[in-house]
Amino acid sequence: DIVMTQAPLSVSVTPGESASISCRSSKSLLHSNGITYVYWYLQKPGKSPQLLIYRMSNLASGVPDRFSGSGSETDFTLKISRVEAEDVGIYYCGQLLENPYTFGAGTKLELK
């Protein structure tokens, strides 16, 4: 199985500042079709996860452009610019390259 390793496990951010979350996969997520199958999700307290970024760098519909995704074949970053109170929750990276689809352990974002 592909292991997704996130860092840090928690981050505390002052509103208005930026935050970055890293994710590393145990195998390249770059498909021969040129698509990198890494996704980012946010689970707000008491809610279901929601898609933020798909295929490494594409912003999901309705997601503020304060969120951005980047990376290589195995190392990925989610950046949140100008953090707001509504961004609090747990962020997960996930890979949809191969079965079984797997997710990182999550990074908890809190406000200072």
Next chain:
Amino acid sequence: QVQLKESGPGLVQPSQTLSLTCTVSGFSLTSYSVHWVRQHSGKSLEWMGRMWSDGDTSYNSAFTSRLSISRDTSKSQVFLKMNSLQTEDTGTYYCATTLFDYWGQGVMVTVSS
């Protein structure tokens, strides 16, 4: 708009079978696939299996021997059945669409006698 809603028993006895239903609206099951995902309390997400749009299924090998996913397209429903439940199967079960872009609200399942 796209909606998914899980339903099923909140309490299941050990060794029994869990049966859950995901009722969808706003899209056709013959056009998009539906996943089942489990989340233990305070833990990460665990992919269980998938009903593809063509009716085929894929399973996480961690569940293969006791998990079955099926559907009724006329009712826009996807079903999960998992047997031989143990306390470790306690958690919240979600259904989600193809890219995990839409999720249901989840159903909490407790395995206990």
